[in-house]
Amino acid sequence: MVDAFKAFIVIILLVVSFVVYPAYRTADQTDQTAERVAEAALFTFVDTVRGKGYIEVRDYDIFLKSLDATGQTYDVTLEYYKKKLQPNYNGATFQDTFHVRYDGYFTSEILGVLYKNDTTTPVDHPDRKVNMYVGDLFNVRIESTGRTLSSGFKSFLFQTPNIPIVLRYGGMVRSEAP
Numbered sequence: 001m002v003d004a005f006k007a008f009i010v011i012i013l014l015v016v017s018f019v020v021y022p023a024y025r026t027a028d029q030t031d032q033t034a035e036r037v038a039e040a041a042l043f044t045f046v047d048t049v050r051g052k053g054y055i056e057v058r059d060y061d062i063f064l065k066s067l068d069a070t071g072q073t074y075d076v077t078l079e080y081y082k083k084k085l086q087p088n089y090n091g092a093t094f095q096d097t098f099h100v101r102y103d104g105y106f107t108s109e110i111l112g113v114l115y116k117n118d119t120t121t122p123v124d125h126p127d128r129k130v131n132m133y134v135g136d137l138f139n140v141r142i143e144s145t146g147r148t149l150s151s152g153f154k155s156f157l158f159q160t161p162n163i164p165i166v167l168r169y170g171g172m173v174r175s176e177a178p
Helices: 002-052 057-068 107-114 149-158
Strands: 054-056 074-090 093-106 129-131 137-144 166-172
Touching: 002 054, 002 057, 002 137, 002 149, 002 166, 054 057, 054 107, 057 074, 074 107, 093 107, 107 129
Parallel strands: none
Antiparallel strands: 054 129, 074 093, 074 137, 137 166
């Protein structure tokens, strides 16, 4: 009886070491690769926009196609903060100083400009891009919405919740729109 129990334990350990662990590592490496591809797409898109000084449909579509290549689905959040200088007054007297205020424009407003309901406007038309100026801020946040194979393994083996891929990147616009 003891030998049968030992054989059963050995078989279980062999299955874990030759099947489960390699499958888990492969799934984990696939998730890491997807995260690196998503990060590269995010950095490329944001740096392109900050360098050009405007968001256009083609750049955004290339960004979305790059994210699709990872095999994941993502929530994309766009944030554009337009810099406004406002003079400081003491009553009616100008104080020779200014303060900076940022007006925020977010995903729905930006996509409303990029993808107008007017189907006759061509993709490269100036009305279908969001112009920015030096000193404005542009940020993008992506979060995976699906469950990956690796997170499925982790939740099954370790009873952990699904941990999404969350990336955020942005900064100051370096060039003005022509």
